[in-house]
Amino acid sequence: MERTFSRLMNKLETKGAADILKYASVPGVIPLSAGSPSQEAFPTKELAEIAAAVFREEAVTALQYNPTEGYPPLRAFLPGWLKEKYGVGGQGDALVLTSGAQQVMHLAAACLVDEGDTVLCEDPSFVGSINAFRATGANVVGIPMEDDGIDTDALEQALETQPRVRLLYTIPNFQNPTGITMSLEKRRKVYELARRHGVTVLEDNPYGDLRYEGEDLPAIKTFDTEGVVIYAGSFSKVIAPGLRVGYALADKALAEMMGQIKLCDDVHTAALSQMLCYRYLTQYDFEAHLGELRRLYAQRCAFAKKCFAKHLAPYGVTCAPAQGGLFLWLTLPHSIPMKDFCTAAVRDHQVAVVPGTTFTVDPDSPIQGFRVNFSAPSYEALEEGFVRLEACLRTFF
Amino acid sequence: MERTFSRLMNKLETKGAADILKYASVPGVIPLSAGSPSQEAFPTKELAEIAAAVFREEAVTALQYNPTEGYPPLRAFLPGWLKEKYGVGGQGDALVLTSGAQQVMHLAAACLVDEGDTVLCEDPSFVGSINAFRATGANVVGIPMEDDGIDTDALEQALETQPRVRLLYTIPNFQNPTGITMSLEKRRKVYELARRHGVTVLEDNPYGDLRYEGEDLPAIKTFDTEGVVIYAGSFSKVIAPGLRVGYALADKALAEMMGQIKLCDDVHTAALSQMLCYRYLTQYDFEAHLGELRRLYAQRCAFAKKCFAKHLAPYGVTCAPAQGGLFLWLTLPHSIPMKDFCTAAVRDHQVAVVPGTTFTVDPDSPIQGFRVNFSAPSYEALEEGFVRLEACLRTFF
Numbered sequence: 001m002e003r004t005f006s007r008l009m010n011k012l013e014t015k016g017a018a019d020i021l022k023y024a025s026v027p028g029v030i031p032l033s034a035g036s037p038s039q040e041a042f043p044t045k046e047l048a049e050i051a052a053a054v055f056r057e058e059a060v061t062a063l064q065y066n067p068t069e070g071y072p073p074l075r076a077f078l079p080g081w082l083k084e085k086y087g088v089g090g091q092g093d094a095l096v097l098t099s100g101a102q103q104v105m106h107l108a109a110a111c112l113v114d115e116g117d118t119v120l121c122e123d124p125s126f127v128g129s130i131n132a133f134r135a136t137g138a139n140v141v142g143i144p145m146e147d148d149g150i151d152t153d154a155l156e157q158a159l160e161t162q163p164r165v166r167l168l169y170t171i172p173n174f175q176n177p178t179g180i181t182m183s184l185e186k187r188r189k190v191y192e193l194a195r196r197h198g199v200t201v202l203e204d205n206p207y208g209d210l211r212y213e214g215e216d217l218p219a220i221k222t223f224d225t226e227g228v229v230i231y232a233g234s235f236s237k238v239i240a241p242g243l244r245v246g247y248a249l250a251d252k253a254l255a256e257m258m259g260q261i262k263l264c265d266d267v268h269t270a271a272l273s274q275m276l277c278y279r280y281l282t283q284y285d286f287e288a289h290l291g292e293l294r295r296l297y298a299q300r301c302a303f304a305k306k307c308f309a310k311h312l313a314p315y316g317v318t319c320a321p322a323q324g325g326l327f328l329w330l331t332l333p334h335s336i337p338m339k340d341f342c343t344a345a346v347r348d349h350q351v352a353v354v355p356g357t358t359f360t361v362d363p364d365s366p367i368q369g370f371r372v373n374f375s376a377p378s379y380e381a382l383e384e385g386f387v388r389l390e391a392c393l394r395t396f397f
Numbered sequence: 398m399e400r401t402f403s404r405l406m407n408k409l410e411t412k413g414a415a416d417i418l419k420y421a422s423v424p425g426v427i428p429l430s431a432g433s434p435s436q437e438a439f440p441t442k443e444l445a446e447i448a449a450a451v452f453r454e455e456a457v458t459a460l461q462y463n464p465t466e467g468y469p470p471l472r473a474f475l476p477g478w479l480k481e482k483y484g485v486g487g488q489g490d491a492l493v494l495t496s497g498a499q500q501v502m503h504l505a506a507a508c509l510v511d512e513g514d515t516v517l518c519e520d521p522s523f524v525g526s527i528n529a530f531r532a533t534g535a536n537v538v539g540i541p542m543e544d545d546g547i548d549t550d551a552l553e554q555a556l557e558t559q560p561r562v563r564l565l566y567t568i569p570n571f572q573n574p575t576g577i578t579m580s581l582e583k584r585r586k587v588y589e590l591a592r593r594h595g596v597t598v599l600e601d602n603p604y605g606d607l608r609y610e611g612e613d614l615p616a617i618k619t620f621d622t623e624g625v626v627i628y629a630g631s632f633s634k635v636i637a638p639g640l641r642v643g644y645a646l647a648d649k650a651l652a653e654m655m656g657q658i659k660l661c662d663d664v665h666t667a668a669l670s671q672m673l674c675y676r677y678l679t680q681y682d683f684e685a686h687l688g689e690l691r692r693l694y695a696q697r698c699a700f701a702k703k704c705f706a707k708h709l710a711p712y713g714v715t716c717a718p719a720q721g722g723l724f725l726w727l728t729l730p731h732s733i734p735m736k737d738f739c740t741a742a743v744r745d746h747q748v749a750v751v752p753g754t755t756f757t758v759d760p761d762s763p764i765q766g767f768r769v770n771f772s773a774p775s776y777e778a779l780e781e782g783f784v785r786l787e788a789c790l791r792t793f794f
Binding site: 009012047059061115198242 | 458502
């Protein structure tokens with residue numbers, strides 16, 4: 001049967017994201033393209049213990065329908081924990097557990113954005129979020145990135161000139177894909193600009209706990225006294241992504257609406273997943289686990305930077321400043337066509353990286369960067385990956 | 398901060414659905430309002446064994462990112478199982494695992510429906526699905542129900558007169574809320590009408606395995622040789638709803654688009670939940686479990702009907718023919734205002750039922766029916782619930 005698909009389907013740019021997963025699974029290809037945490041980083045033994053305890057003590061709760069907003073003990077626990085640990089959240093806020101932080105992007109967009117409304121985001125930015133905005137029919141407008149975060153002059157101009165701006169999306173810590181961290185000064189500026197223009201900030205912080213250098217900076221949400229900011233958190237990078245547990249902390253009226261959309265989307269997040277997170281956070285030493293994660297990834301990050309310095313820097317490739325997170329963002333000299341390089345890398349040299357255009361609002365952007373993941377591959381794979389990237393690069397000279 | 402919410406938010410009718418959950422949790426209230434399976438029905442011991450085995454044998458798969466379309470062994474297993482067990486699916490179809498069947502409604506609507514397009518559904522119908530359609534800005538048009546299913550004459554007229562009809566939503570088996578089953582003749586007619594008008598059928602079958610009387614009827618999807626029908630299945634009623642695992646079987650092009658939207662929504666369904674379903678279906682005697690479920694619910698259904706006959710039938714209340722599922726649909730005499738009765742029941746007599754207007758496309762519909770759940774409450778609660786409904790009813794005479 002011939003059928004008409006919705007207009008909105010045509011707005012997605014799914015090819016890039018799908019290719020990330022496809023490249024990564026071809027046998028023999030070294031996947032430096034993933035966004036996955038290291039499997040060594042999963043607290044597997046502890047989660048197995050918890051699963052057994054949940055089935056002994058609370059099986060019915062794990063298996064029966066749960067409230068849309070989340071497993072009640074976890075939903076009650078998180079606001080105080082977030083306030084104490086990160087200083088985020090206030091009296092006017094409420095928390096909604098979500099099926100991964102990805103769902104926060106979808107829920108926020110559904111509540112705030114109609115077809116043709118404008119969403120501003122860092123450019124490049126996480127393709128999954130950009131597509132969640134595109135799926136509402138939004139006019140997505142990219143704001144250039146600088147080494148200390150979003151270009152606030154360009155942001156101000158966009159806020160003044162774009163029609164019906166409803167949402168400003170940012171990943172202030174170790175941004176995906178660039179690894180860049182927004183300075184404290186710019187965090188304050190972003191909050192002030194958004195507040196003044198009546199625009200909701202969607203602050204996505206999946207990597208905030210994974211800092212390997214420098215000092216933690218306060219979340220934009222810590223400045224929020226007027227319900228401007230939706231704070232999106234995730235357990236994917238600090239417990240395990242397969243559980244699909246994230247959360248939104250937002251102004252009560254907005255959080256309630258997000259819950260109403262969530263009810264239409266998936267009723268509630270898998271109860272067992274939420275219970276695993278709750279007991280792991282409250283009955284185990286989560287801080288010690290974070291410390292181990294940071295040690296593990298700091299070593300991998302340093303190793304990846306060493307490989308970069310040895311194999312790619314001599315050819316004029318540059319690396320953005322990354323003080324944490326899972327990625328290096330490498331920029332090719334202008335003489336080398338970036339997309340051709342990434343294609344040749346996976347096709348002729350069996351190493352997958354993600355071309356920068358996957359993350360740009362305009363898929364034909366002349367961006368020269370590409371993303372390299374250092375969290376998932378082994379040290380051996382990481383080194384061999386850089387050797388192959390060098391071999392590929394030499395064919396362009 | 399003052400903010401503008403999306404137009405689409407105003408289209409949801411969430412009050413009714415939220416009230417179901419709220420009423421059900423007030424202490425002392427007997428909740429005949431839920432849609433939950435019986436907690437006795439959960440294969441708790443088996444799922445506990447499986448969880449332990451998964452953590453021993455496949456922990457990394459349970460905890461790492463998984464493919465959007467589903468945990469590969471489950472996604473590979475289900476099409477053959479569905480074909481053998483129910484005769485549904487063909488060469489042109491593909492399967493997508495979803496976060497409960499609710500997500501199928503959302504994904505189907507996102508792929509096919511733009512703001513202002515028409516979605517046809519049985520009236521009354523499941524409010525969660527209606528709201529998933531409303532959330533796209535659809536023009537939702539209800540087609541009256543008859544004792545043998547949707548009024549196909551009214552359906553034909555709507556297909557001929559409504560603008561841009563994109564989707565026809567139906568629950569052919571033990572419909573929610575009416576409990577009504579669509580006749581074989583009407584199933585063929587619905588398929589033919591939809592095919593002829595180029596309209597996608599969304600066939601939702603959460604209760605199909607829960608038949609207590611009469612013969613199984615073929616799914617509409619069994620007639621589908623041209624990719625007309627999206628078949629939505631669920632493990633919520635036959636394994637456990639807290640896991641949030643459902644699936645869509647649809648024409649490949651459509652299934653692929655549903656996967657693209659799912660990637661923007663929640664990346665993938667919780668891996669552990671999918672693995673629990675997979676091993677339970679393939680390593681345990683699922684047919685014997687279904688047999689036990691049917692025995693359990695057949696007894697409860699018969700008991701509920703007996704309570705109805707004793708306590709409500711003498712006052713002129715009628716009960717729709719239910720051969721399976723989780724609900725009785727009771728209709729008050731015209732002299733009694735249905736909403737007032739349901740409100741008085743929960744407020745003055747501490748028994749919660751769901752007013753029919755929760756499920757109607759028009760929330761001000763003059764419908765006289767209300768929904769009673771018999772799967773979740775104990776026998777004692779069920780009987781006491783009907784005693785209280787009778788007491789409430791007497792105050793209206």
